Amino acid sequence: MKSITEIFKGLELTDSEYAFIKERCQKVALKKGEVLLKKGQPTLSQYYVLEGCLRSFFEDAQERDHTLQFAIHDWWISDYTAFFDGNPAVLTIESIQKTIVLEFTRKAQIEIFESIPKVESFFREKMEHSFGAFQKRIINDLSKTAKEKYLDFLQTHKEIETHIKNYHIASFLGITTESLSRIRREIAKD
Structure with missing residues (x-):
């Protein structure tokens, strides 16, 4: 029950309401690198992260990954466009660490x-x-330098930055891994 109460902290629910919710979700454990949702699959669920880290991404026509979101403890993740409109997923969601989620169809x-x-x-x-x-992220992507975006990333994702591969971070920021290395060197000099 603790994991359910964690999701709804700040909301007063009775024990029977918590039990009702618990009966309608499923705990899913993922190994590092395991795919939770694959592009083209029906998107029937959204997921609450209990532990670990996931990333959602899409592949462009040149088969390059573009990371849309990282999801860590207490975050939600899904292909929301597909989830709400019933179309197949355009995103893939994979675990980048051993992860446990609660699935809500x-x-x-x-x-x-x-x-x-x-x-x-x-x-x-x-x-x-x-x-x-998401709107703030789009505005930042359009208006900030790569260095500013990376500093924002560190602020938002400080607890996972060291556990994520450089190319995932670069993909999230919309830059190359070489640019990310250059930015890190600049920051280290400051």
């Missing part, structure tokens, strides 16, 4: 929302926050 989520309306409000607020964070 769309069907289970709707059952929870219908039975416990305050959970729907809770999720709406989470989605609003996530939308704002």
